Each structure stands twice: as C-alpha cells, then as structure tokens.
Amino acid sequence: MTAPQDPAAREEKEPAGAGRRTLEGRIALVAGATRGAGRAMAVELGARGAVVYVTGRTTRERRSEVGRAETVEETAELVTAAGGTGVAVPTDHLEPAAVEALARRVDGEQGRLDVLVNDVWGGEHLIEFGKKVWEADLAKGLRMLRLSIDTHAITSHFLTPLLIRRPGGLLVEVTDGTEEFNRTYRENLFYDLAKCAPIRMAFGLAQELEEYGATAVSLTPGFLRSEQMLDHFGVTEANWRDAVSAEPHFAIAESPAYVGRAVAALAADPRRDRWNGRSLSSGELAREYGFTDVDGSRPDAQAYFRDVVFGGKEASAEEYR
Structure with a gap:
C-alpha cells in the first residue's frame, strides 16, 4: 500500500525500463485484442519490441455482436507505432477451423510462439446481474459460457503446440478477479462460471506445460477503465475521475495500460x-516488477475490494493507489 497522493500532482510517465526492447525477437499472440485489456497488452508487448499477432472479430468491414467501433486493424497499427510489429488476423475463436488456420499462419511465418495471451471475451452485453439462474435468459447465459470457455479451450488446443517448440513459453489466461476475489459470488451464475473458468484453465495448463519449460498463469486487471466502461460513465481517460461521484469505487480504477505492463513484465x-x-x-x-499506471500510481483494486468493499475497512481508494 502506498501513501495517499494528490492525483493532480502526479505527472504521466512510463515505468522505469519500459522503453528497453526486452522482448525484441519474441513472437506473441494476443487473442481478443480488439479493445480494452487485450489491446493494451498487445501494445505494451510491442513497446518492448515483440512481433505481436492480434486477433478479434471486429474489423473495418464488420462489427461483432459487441457493437463497438474499435477494430483489430487499429490495434495492430498501435502495436507498430509503439515500436513492435503488429499483425492483424481477424479471427472468431469459436470457430476451430479459423483458429487452426491462425496457428498455421503463425507457424509458417514464425515457426514458433513465445507468448500466448487468451483474452477472448465480449460477453458484457449478455450479463443479467441480480437474476437467479431460473430467471436468467438461458440463451444469453450459454452464449456467455461459449465466449469465455470454449474460445479459450479452442485457442489453447491449436496454439500451445507452437508455444512448446522451445523452453520459456508464457501462456496468460485473462479473467476478471483473482482466485481469492472470486470466492465472492459474482451475482450471476453464468458470469461467475465465465470468470472462474480461466483461473482453473491456467492451473491445468500449468501442469501440462511445465515439462516443456513453459509457464501458464491467470491474470486480472482491477476496475478497468476500458473504452466501454468510460463510455458507460460518460467520461474519457482525460477526465475519468468525474465518474467517481456516480460510482465512488471507480476511484480505484486503472487504465488498460496497467495490466498491459503486467503482461510485458511477465x-x-x-x-x-x-x-x-x-x-x-x-x-x-x-x-x-515496479511498473506504474499511466498517472504514476500503483492501484491495487483486488486488495481495495477485499479490505474496504467486502471487508468493511475504513479507508479511501487513494490509500490503495
């Protein structure tokens, strides 16, 4: 925990060492990189010099069911602008043939894969918080599970053979909440399963990949200031603190770059x-690893929610930044 600081007194800065090309020559793939955490992870990997394949369903020609305007081509361009090499491969990770073709392309062009990030999601529009399982829309619930579980399993099936070509591979299962945090029920059975499953996937993949010298983890951001969340509160990244009056816990929010830097550091x-x-x-x-968010702070949303929101501790969000 850090001492409270005046947010206005912090200058935006990159963490120490972020500019070094520590991943030059490395090949990464971020599945589900169209926006949010996935986009930021791809950009931060690129900033360290990696070649980053980015996938998603929304392109400049077609939007996915999510309905957002961000595209996978834009993400690839941001990766390149950051100093890496971005390669956009529009892919629906629910289609095994499409993911198999993706794996063949990476194999043919690179011959291996060093970092695989499973960030496929896109189920926010399906969540019905506060409804019992018998009250919820079954079709929406099952779709949510397909987007969060089937996509990750299909991706791992086809891409892990490239990841184990040589020792040192990293597989990251992205979710919402740590194992400890998700002991609290997530207010919707389908969403709860969707966000707990990647944690168990990482645990199982860790056992299977270990003999090949590869590492598997699950990773969560905190209260993420994604494009969609900023739009929900009617704010931008520049004035995001204006949303705290409507949602006090938004004071602990972090930019997508923060979790992107976590992946790059790993x-x-x-x-x-x-x-x-x-x-x-x-x-x-x-x-x-000593990195910070874009404002120079180091928010710990998991600890804040554990201690303050669920634990009843008297403390401000600034004490957890």
Missing part, C-alpha cells in the same frame, strides 16, 4: 516460471 522475466499455475493481478505484479 514476458520479459527470465524467472517467470516461479508464477506457474498462479492467479495474479495487475496490482500484485506492479509491486513485484
């Missing part, structure tokens, strides 16, 4: 195998 760590099978958060890895 990928650059030669001792990342010590995390194998673990459920991690952006705040925990920020303390370990």
Whole structure:
C-alpha cells in the first residue's frame, strides 16, 4: 500500500525500463485484442519490441455482436507505432477451423510462439446481474459460457503446440478477479462460471506445460477503465475521475495500460516460471516488477475490494493507489 497522493500532482510517465526492447525477437499472440485489456497488452508487448499477432472479430468491414467501433486493424497499427510489429488476423475463436488456420499462419511465418495471451471475451452485453439462474435468459447465459470457455479451450488446443517448440513459453489466461476475489459470488451464475473458468484453465495448463519449460498463469486487471466502461460513465481517460461521484469505487480504477505492463513484465522475466499455475493481478505484479499506471500510481483494486468493499475497512481508494 502506498501513501495517499494528490492525483493532480502526479505527472504521466512510463515505468522505469519500459522503453528497453526486452522482448525484441519474441513472437506473441494476443487473442481478443480488439479493445480494452487485450489491446493494451498487445501494445505494451510491442513497446518492448515483440512481433505481436492480434486477433478479434471486429474489423473495418464488420462489427461483432459487441457493437463497438474499435477494430483489430487499429490495434495492430498501435502495436507498430509503439515500436513492435503488429499483425492483424481477424479471427472468431469459436470457430476451430479459423483458429487452426491462425496457428498455421503463425507457424509458417514464425515457426514458433513465445507468448500466448487468451483474452477472448465480449460477453458484457449478455450479463443479467441480480437474476437467479431460473430467471436468467438461458440463451444469453450459454452464449456467455461459449465466449469465455470454449474460445479459450479452442485457442489453447491449436496454439500451445507452437508455444512448446522451445523452453520459456508464457501462456496468460485473462479473467476478471483473482482466485481469492472470486470466492465472492459474482451475482450471476453464468458470469461467475465465465470468470472462474480461466483461473482453473491456467492451473491445468500449468501442469501440462511445465515439462516443456513453459509457464501458464491467470491474470486480472482491477476496475478497468476500458473504452466501454468510460463510455458507460460518460467520461474519457482525460477526465475519468468525474465518474467517481456516480460510482465512488471507480476511484480505484486503472487504465488498460496497467495490466498491459503486467503482461510485458511477465514476458520479459527470465524467472517467470516461479508464477506457474498462479492467479495474479495487475496490482500484485506492479509491486513485484515496479511498473506504474499511466498517472504514476500503483492501484491495487483486488486488495481495495477485499479490505474496504467486502471487508468493511475504513479507508479511501487513494490509500490503495
């Protein structure tokens, strides 16, 4: 925990060492990189010099069911602008043939894969909080499970053979909430399953990949200031604190770059195998690796929700930044 700071007094800055090309020559794939955390992870990997394949369903020609305007081509361009090489491959990860073709392309062009990030989701519009399982729309619930579980399983099936070509591979299962945090019910059975499953996937994949010298973890951001969340509150990244009056807990929010830096730090760590099978958060890895969010703070939303929101502790969000 850090001492409270005046947010206005912080200058926007990159974390120490972020400009070094510590991932030059490395090949990464971020599945579900059209927007939000996935986009930021791809950009931060690119900022360290990686070649990053980015996938998603929304392109400049076609929008997915999510209905957002961000495209996978834009993400690839941002990766390249950051200093890496971005390669956009529009892919529906529910289609095994499409993911198999993606794997063949990466194999043909690179011959291996060093970092695989499973960030496919796109189920926010399906969530019905506060409804019992018998009250919820079954079709929406099952679709949510397909988007969060089937996509990740299909992706791992076809891409892990490239990841184990040589020792040192990293697989990141992205979810919402750590294993500890998700002991609290997520107010909708389908959403609860959707966000707990990647944690268990990472645990199982850790067992299967370990003999090949690869590492698998699950990773969560905190209260994410994604494009969709900013739009929900009617704010931008520049004035996001204006939303705190409507949602006080938004004071602990973090930019997508924060969890992106967490992935980049993991990928650059030669001792990342010590995390194998673990459920991690952006705040925990920020303390370990010393990076910060874009405003120079180091928010720990998981600890804030554990202690303050659910634990009843009298403390402000600034004490957890």
